[in-house]
Amino acid sequence: MTDTSGQLSKERTNVGVIGGGAWGTALAMHAAAMGHDTIIWAREKEVAESINDPAVKENTTYLQGYKVPEALRASNDIKAVVAHAEILLMVIPTPFVAATMSTIRDSLRPEQIIVSCTKGILNDTLETVNQILTRVVPETLHGQLAYLSGPSFAAEVAQGMPTAVTIASKSDTVAARVQLLLSTPRFRCYRTTDVEGVELGGALKNVLALACGISDGLNFGCNGRAALITRGLSEMTRLAVALGAHPLTMGGLAGMGDLVLTCTGDLSRNRTVGIRLGKGEKLKDIIDSMKAVAEGVLTSRSAHQLAQKLNVECPIIAGIYKVIHENADARAVVSETMSRELRAEVDPELFEAAARQR
Numbered sequence: 345m346t347d348t349s350g351q352l353s354k355e356r357t358n359v360g361v362i363g364g365g366a367w368g369t370a371l372a373m374h375a376a377a378m379g380h381d382t383i384i385w386a387r388e389k390e391v392a393e394s395i396n397d398p399a400v401k402e403n404t405t406y407l408q409g410y411k412v413p414e415a416l417r418a419s420n421d422i423k424a425v426v427a428h429a430e431i432l433l434m435v436i437p438t439p440f441v442a443a444t445m446s447t448i449r450d451s452l453r454p455e456q457i458i459v460s461c462t463k464g465i466l467n468d469t470l471e472t473v474n475q476i477l478t479r480v481v482p483e484t485l486h487g488q489l490a491y492l493s494g495p496s497f498a499a500e501v502a503q504g505m506p507t508a509v510t511i512a513s514k515s516d517t518v519a520a521r522v523q524l525l526l527s528t529p530r531f532r533c534y535r536t537t538d539v540e541g542v543e544l545g546g547a548l549k550n551v552l553a554l555a556c557g558i559s560d561g562l563n564f565g566c567n568g569r570a571a572l573i574t575r576g577l578s579e580m581t582r583l584a585v586a587l588g589a590h591p592l593t594m595g596g597l598a599g600m601g602d603l604v605l606t607c608t609g610d611l612s613r614n615r616t617v618g619i620r621l622g623k624g625e626k627l628k629d630i631i632d633s634m635k636a637v638a639e640g641v642l643t644s645r646s647a648h649q650l651a652q653k654l655n656v657e658c659p660i661i662a663g664i665y666k667v668i669h670e671n672a673d674a675r676a677v678v679s680e681t682m683s684r685e686l687r688a689e690v691d692p693e694l695f696e697a698a699a700r701q702r
């Protein structure tokens with residue numbers, strides 16, 4: 345493929361990436377390949393070393409097999425990365441966002457833009473990343489927050505494969521700036537002001553990816569998977585609308601786009617966890633065998649609790665919660681879900697009830 349990166353915007357800036365996992369690394373590779381002066385903060389010494397070592401130039405821990413651009417530098421000094429950056433991409437798994445961002449709270453500058461690329465809902469507080477960030481970062485920066493989500497496997501972005509994502513910010517000016525700074529002919533960014541929709545789409549699809557994985561692990565076939573994706577999108581939409589999202593966002597990249605990718609793509613960690621569960625492995629053994637995070641495992645608890653709290657009907661999410669957190673038998677849960685009271689496919693009352701929660 346011809347490299348046409350950079351035709352869309354000539355502006356180059358300083359980018360800091362907070363988080364040296366697979367997605368943080370792929371995004372840092374993308375930013376550096378565009379010509380942005382990019383430094384990635386990695387928590388682990390060996391990650392920074394392997395990215396910096398001229399003989400390696402690879403994140404051998406989290407994104408093995410993909411050479412990073414020569415210009416990309418890594419550091420274990422998070423404050424130095426913050427000091428360098430005009431735009432900060434935050435790519436920390438949800439459970440660690442608050443603690444990590446608290447350590448740099450006082451180093452952040454009011455003109456910096458912070459783009460969360462994380463997909464999850466916290467347990468206990470049931471906060472989205474947007475809510476965590478508005479709790480943790482200074483108020484002067486709240487207008488500078490943005491969210492990047494959509495169908496984007498790190499390994500494919502690392503190879504420069506065509507990808508489209510959505511950038512959400514309450515400020516259309518901020519969303520447009522991030523869109524311009526990150527778009528290339530291979531990485532197309534759309535934008536929206538529906539922060540809730542983009543965040544909830546990205547978080548909730550992980551729960552459905554677990555469901556599809558379990559179904560595939562049980563050899564329940566293509567019909568079952570398509571049913572899960574479609575009815576899963578219904579649940580995601582009802583719950584997200586109850587939490588303030590626009591329903592149309594759930595039909596976009598951050599909703600349906602990422603749902604289809606993660607429910608069908610073999611690169612998905614959440615789908616893989618589901619497949620292994622469906623084949624009979626224990627959750628603890630699966631998690632212990634992985635370095636990467638599968639956000640859907642914890643988000644399934646948060647999503648189920650939010651649905652209960654808001655009285656939004658989400659039978660698939662409830663079923664996944666039972667399988668993951670209550671050790672329920674997946675076959676029995678499928679049977680129970682399929683035997684619920686029969687109903688119309690589109691039930692306007694359910695949407696109206698969800699919308700009333702806003």
Ligand SMILES: NC(=O)C1=CN([C@@H]2O[C@H](COP(=O)(O)OP(=O)(O)OC[C@H]3O[C@@H](n4cnc5c(N)ncnc54)[C@H](O)[C@@H]3O)[C@@H](O)[C@H]2O)C=CC1
Nearest residue numbers: 364365366367368387406435437440462463497498636637
């Ligand atoms: N990998 C992918 O293809 C994509 C991932 N995402 C999202 O990006 C976020 C980050 O995922 P990845 O970059 O893939 O990470 P990863 O799953 O490859 O690696 C785990 C990351 O967690 C970090 N970590 C572990 N313990 C920590 C602690 N106590 N404090 C701070 N950080 C800690 C590790 O340093 C590492 O960066 C997640 O929310 C994920 O859902 C979003 C789109 C694509």
Ligand SMILES: O=C(CO)COP(=O)(O)O
Nearest residue numbers: 494495496497612613614
């Ligand atoms: O969010 C993703 C792709 O858009 C990655 O999903 P997994 O975490 O399931 O690999």
